[in-house]
Amino acid sequence: MKSFTFHSYKGGTGKTFMSMNLAVLYAKKGKKVCLFDFDFRAPSIHAFFDTPRPKFTLNELVDGQCEVDVAISDATKELDLPEQLYVGFADSSTEGISGMAAKDRKWQMRSLRLINKSMQTLSENFEVDYVIFDTSPGFQYSSINAVLSSDVAVLVTTPDRADVEGTLQLIEGVYEALERKTGIILNKMPAGIPSTGVPPQTIEKFSSIFSLPIIEAVPCSCDVMSLFGESIFMKEQKAHPVLKTLVSASEKLEKF
Ligand SMILES: Nc1ncnc2c1ncn2[C@@H]1O[C@H](COP(=O)(O)OP(=O)(O)OP(=O)(O)O)[C@@H](O)[C@H]1O
Numbered sequence: 001m002k003s004f005t006f007h008s009y010k011g012g013t014g015k016t017f018m019s020m021n022l023a024v025l026y027a028k029k030g031k032k033v034c035l036f037d038f039d040f041r042a043p044s045i046h047a048f049f050d051t052p053r054p055k056f057t058l059n060e061l062v063d064g065q066c067e068v069d070v071a072i073s074d075a076t077k078e079l080d081l082p083e084q085l086y087v088g089f090a091d092s093s094t095e096g097i098s099g100m101a102a103k104d105r106k107w108q109m110r111s112l113r114l115i116n117k118s119m120q121t122l123s124e125n126f127e128v129d130y131v132i133f134d135t136s137p138g139f140q141y142s143s144i145n146a147v148l149s150s151d152v153a154v155l156v157t158t159p160d161r162a163d164v165e166g167t168l169q170l171i172e173g174v175y176e177a178l179e180r181k182t183g184i185i186l187n188k189m190p191a192g193i194p195s196t197g198v199p200p201q202t203i204e205k206f207s208s209i210f211s212l213p214i215i216e217a218v219p220c221s222c223d224v225m226s227l228f229g230e231s232i233f234m235k236e237q238k239a240h241p242v243l244k245t246l247v248s249a250s251e252k253l254e255k256f
Pocket residue numbers: 008010011012013014015016017018039042044135136137187188189218219220221222224225242
């Protein structure tokens with residue numbers, strides 16, 4: 001089993017978009033996938049799935065109130081996938097969100113042990129190939145716990161100056177101490193005209209800023225916004241530059 005965490009300094013960089021689409025891409029390839037909404041501050045993934053809700057949320061899982069098998073739902077049929085896609089949802093109620101915000105360091109350390117135990121169950125009992133964590137932006141404990149439970153951390157940044165500076169700060173202040181394999185995905189990048197993808201010289205410019213490998217550069221496209229979550233994936237648009245870069249990112253991450 002291999003696990004990935006999508007994290008960022010700023011909000012809105014595309015973590016949820018990428019987590020969901022990569023999860024679906026892997027499942028389409030015949031991999032067993034588990035997607036976790038670890039954005040306890042602003043849960044999102046529940047909004048994109050109509051699957052029956054599991055008995056428990058991930059909030060209860062990381063609090064030791066349940067095991068992982070009752071905190072995930074099977075979205076395989078809903079998305080007509082050849083292999084299992086399990087999804088764990090965060091509690092999106094006001095009480096759920098504020099409850100998580102109040103947790104202290106000791107609680108978070110205990111929760112890290114519970115996440116690791118769940119990862120073991122997913123590997124041994126569910127034979128999951130890939131676990132994907134979508135997280136809250138910034139220096140959130142739950143996001144760091146996800147990184148610590150994963151093999152690979154993916155920092156998603158946009159070309160926004162504050163975002164780039166914050167990402168550098170996050171790398172220096174947190175990631176260097178975590179000692180996890182880490183790569184960067186540049187998202188919402190200016191594309192060439194006509195939209196053929198992100199020009200190589202633009203990618204090179206960012207490669208020189210970051211000391212970490214750039215896994216992929218995903219172009220900014222209004223087509224993504226126009227989906228409005230109707231379809232998790234741009235199924236009908238195989239040649240779309242965003243889809244092409246997501247496929248490429250998924251392949252590179254498998255070998256990362
Ligand atoms: N390459 C792209 N081009 C245009 N829009 C994009 C692109 N990637 C993501 N988006 C859009 O940007 C918005 C923010 O994306 P998303 O919710 O995935 O970000 P996030 O990092 O998860 O945000 P948050 O930190 O708030 O959880 C969404 O509406 C999404 O559809």
